[in-house]
Amino acid sequence: MRLLGVCGGKGAAWAEKKSLAVVLWFYRKAWISFAPNTELVELLASRTGRPCYLMQRGIDSTLFSPQRRTRQDETFVLGYVGRLSPEKNVRQFAALERTLLEAGATDFRFAIVGDGSERGWLAKNLSHADLPGVQRGAELARLYANMDVFVFPSETDTFGNVVLEAQASGVPAVVTDRGGPKFLVDHGVNGFVGADAAGFGEAVLRLYRDRPLLTALKEGARTAALNRRWEPVFEAMYDRYAENHKTVTPDLRVGHRARTVPAVVASRSGCARRRPNMKVKKTVKHVEKAQGLLTAVLEKSDHLPRQVTELLRAATSTIEQAATALAEGDHSRTDDSNRRGAKKAARTRRPRSKAT
Numbered sequence: 001m002r003l004l005g006v007c008g009g010k011g012a013a014w015a016e017k018k019s020l021a022v023v024l025w026f027y028r029k030a031w032i033s034f035a036p037n038t039e040l041v042e043l044l045a046s047r048t049g050r051p052c053y054l055m056q057r058g059i060d061s062t063l064f065s066p067q068r069r070t071r072q073d074e075t076f077v078l079g080y081v082g083r084l085s086p087e088k089n090v091r092q093f094a095a096l097e098r099t100l101l102e103a104g105a106t107d108f109r110f111a112i113v114g115d116g117s118e119r120g121w122l123a124k125n126l127s128h129a130d131l132p133g134v135q136r137g138a139e140l141a142r143l144y145a146n147m148d149v150f151v152f153p154s155e156t157d158t159f160g161n162v163v164l165e166a167q168a169s170g171v172p173a174v175v176t177d178r179g180g181p182k183f184l185v186d187h188g189v190n191g192f193v194g195a196d197a198a199g200f201g202e203a204v205l206r207l208y209r210d211r212p213l214l215t216a217l218k219e220g221a222r223t224a225a226l227n228r229r230w231e232p233v234f235e236a237m238y239d240r241y242a243e244n245h246k247t248v249t250p251d252l253r254v255g256h257r258a259r260t261v262p263a264v265v266a267s268r269s270g271c272a273r274r275r276p277n278m279k280v281k282k283t284v285k286h287v288e289k290a291q292g293l294l295t296a297v298l299e300k301s302d303h304l305p306r307q308v309t310e311l312l313r314a315a316t317s318t319i320e321q322a323a324t325a326l327a328e329g330d331h332s333r334t335d336d337s338n339r340r341g342a343k344k345a346a347r348t349r350r351p352r353s354k355a356t
Helices: 002-027 038-048 092-102 119-125 137-145 161-168 197-209 211-226 230-244 260-274 277-299 306-349
Strands: 033-035 052-054 076-081 108-113 129-133 149-152 173-176 191-194
Touching: 002 038, 033 038, 038 052, 052 230, 076 137, 076 161, 092 108, 092 119, 092 197, 108 137, 119 129, 137 161, 149 161, 149 197, 161 173, 161 211, 173 197, 191 197, 191 211, 197 211
Parallel strands: 033 052, 076 108, 076 149, 108 129, 149 173, 173 191
Antiparallel strands: none
16 A cells, blocks of 8 residues: 555556566475465466465364353444554554444444554544454453454455454454455355445444344354364365375375475485585574474464474474484584595605605
8 A cells, every 4th residue: 555655556566566476486486385265376376387275274263262252241342353554454444433433333342452553543543442452362362252343454365364263253254355354254144245445334334233133143153163173274285295296195194204304304415515514504503493493382382273283293303303314414424524534644644655
């Protein structure tokens, strides 16, 4: 939006075209790719010439649940969770508030969870809003459950994890018709998709006025989220890898170790003999750092799905093997270098025979 104001329509279109070209160059390096919505799947497949598959997300329906609702009053709460930044189009909340006030609504509040550069503007321009800042864990789940409708005006998100979290909490979502969130909403069943700013406001106003409809959509939202589990997501991803990548075996599943990865690293460790010693040491250092980060995540994995935790453990084990393979390759090269140095020194010390 800011780019349009600075460069104009042509400048923004040029920048978008060039940015997309760079992104596509990057994705062409992959054998296969995954995208979170069907529009991106079609774009990547057609523009890269590589297979691209849909990979959506799962949701923890135990953490995010209607049972965490604690509010008993009749106030209509419009919720939002995410960055408060221009690309999220959060200033549309001011127009939405005016729509409700002009319709005679007064018993409503915005619960805007998150932080960002637009937070000050929202606090100044919204008269019916609470901005509790960034929240996590059980407190975030409680705030979700206490909402009546989730309003998500972003037009740039490729998926919209927060929409899933709201639905799992029994909260229907109103989203725009641009980006990935519209693929998560079944219009009129678990939320609404607004064709423009006016349609967005009309959908919210309809839910404010029609409480039986709101109740039905809350049930539809929860039902939809219960079908969004992580296990099928990972199984489908592993199947696509097995079908398309020669170095990945079909038994690559959560709990199994990617046997080919350490083998590849070990086979390439011989290349270290053609590289400076410091490069190998630096690589080992980065690998060990990645292992440390994964270990830190696992120590705080109480709220992660079991499949995700097991995948992280498998990744940690694989990284550990990679670090060992690299280190062993470096030690082998060092030993070879030492032996060559000793032979050279012996030749230098060997007395030359004098000609008679």
